[in-house]
Amino acid sequence: MISFDTTPRVGLAFNALTGPQLNNYEVRRLIDRVSYNNGPTRIDKALKLADTYLFTPQGGARKDSLKVPTSSTRKGHSPFLSKCPFQISYYICNT
Numbered sequence: 001m002i003s004f005d006t007t008p009r010v011g012l013a014f015n016a017l018t019g020p021q022l023n024n025y026e027v028r029r030l031i032d033r034v035s036y037n038n039g040p041t042r043i044d045k046a047l048k049l050a051d052t053y054l055f056t057p058q059g060g061a062r063k064d065s066l067k068v069p070t071s072s073t074r075k076g077h078s079p080f081l082s083k084c085p086f087q088i089s090y091y092i093c094n095t
Helices: 024-033 043-054
Strands: 002-004 008-010 070-073 091-094
Touching: 002 043, 008 043
Parallel strands: 070 091
Antiparallel strands: 002 008
């Protein structure tokens, strides 16, 4: 999970919890700790962080798993999305 405004931050990596810690309570606890500063959103930077860290072995991603980023935003999509320097599939869900 990556939260982002002008700067993306990894709030929950795929390898953050293991063994008995990998349960509903602990996942929700970590999600509740993710902060958002209510600034302009730079989804392009968040997608780049997902590509360069979260979807890698260092971020806990499995080697042969399908990597599909999703985004949930409050207001439309970022104007910076068209400037992404890499090709990646995405789905934007406005909530």
